[in-house]
Amino acid sequence: MKIDVLGCYGNAIGEFKSTCFLIDGTTLLDAGTVTSVLKDHQLKEIKHVIVTHTHLDHIKDLVFLVDELVMMGKFTIELVSVKEILDIISNNLFNNRLWPDFTVIPSYDNAVIKLKEIILNEYTTIGNLSVKPILMTHTVYCVGYIIKNNGKGFMFTSDTGPTKAFWETAKTEKGIEFIIADVSFPNRMEELARVSGHMTLNMLIEHIDRYELNNVPFLITHIKPIFLEEIIHELSQMGRPNIRPLIQGETIHI
Numbered sequence: 667m668k669i670d671v672l673g674c675y676g677n678a679i680g681e682f683k684s685t686c687f688l689i690d691g692t693t694l695l696d697a698g699t700v701t702s703v704l705k706d707h708q709l710k711e712i713k714h715v716i717v718t719h720t721h722l723d724h725i726k727d728l729v730f731l732v733d734e735l736v737m738m739g740k741f742t743i744e745l746v747s748v749k750e751i752l753d754i755i756s757n758n759l760f761n762n763r764l765w766p767d768f769t770v771i772p773s774y775d776n777a778v779i780k781l782k783e784i785i786l787n788e789y790t791t792i793g794n795l796s797v798k799p800i801l802m803t804h805t806v807y808c809v810g811y812i813i814k815n816n817g818k819g820f821m822f823t824s825d826t827g828p829t830k831a832f833w834e835t836a837k838t839e840k841g842i843e844f845i846i847a848d849v850s851f852p853n854r855m856e857e858l859a860r861v862s863g864h865m866t867l868n869m870l871i872e873h874i875d876r877y878e879l880n881n882v883p884f885l886i887t888h889i890k891p892i893f894l895e896e897i898i899h900e901l902s903q904m905g906r907p908n909i910r911p912l913i914q915g916e917t918i919h920i
């Protein structure tokens with residue numbers, strides 16, 4: 667599996683881009699950063715867009731992606747998530763008010779967006795991947811994912827506060843090469859992290875220790891750009907060699 671990190675920050679500002687991973691050139695995990703970095707020939711290859719939740723920093727480029735695909739001709743993407751999230755997108759985004767209803771454009775039968783509903787806590791095959799959503803703790807309905815290919819893969823918390831089910835799964839799940847985890851705020855802002863459904867490094871480390879995950883590599887994501895230096899400094903002081911920040915533009919192979 668090849669994972670291109672198109673965006674991995676908790677805001678889209680200047681060069682910092684919001685959450686989006688391109689897997690094997692054909693599947694997006696969240697769609698915060700698509701059309702601003704990929705060329706048309708790369709957009710044509712996208713077959714599936716797996717969505718964690720409906721906050722705009724995770725879905726905003728979906729609207730430009732589907733517009734471009736329609737303009738280029740006959741291309742279709744499968745929009746993949748649990749029912750609750752697909753319903754929010756249909757009712758509040760592709761509703762002919764914020765954006766045209768691309769689930770019936772250019773026609774009902776050949777629509778550019780096909781909705782693919784998956785079930786919480788169950789694996790579903792999406793292209794060459796096995797995908798399992800886990801309900802997270804956030805301010806809106808949000809799922810994290812286990813993403814695997816041939817029994818090996820990674821876990822992604824998406825945006826989350828403390829979420830027992832995710833960490834219990836992480837402790838027992840086989841074939842997990844690394845975990846991408848939300849660390850949005852510095853330790854001094856733990857209260858804001860909790861009310862906004864995010865984590866600090868201290869909160870993450872508390873889970874790593876409690877669930878005995880010290881041998882698992884952690885890649886931290888969703889750092890608010892304004893706190894980047896502070897969080898990197900905190901990390902350097904904590905003596906945790908299994909944790910590093912995810913880097914925008916990097917490619918990870920599993």
Ligand SMILES: [Zn+2]
Nearest residue numbers: 719721804825
């Ligand atoms: Zn969010």
Ligand SMILES: [Zn+2]
Nearest residue numbers: 676721723825
């Ligand atoms: Zn977010």
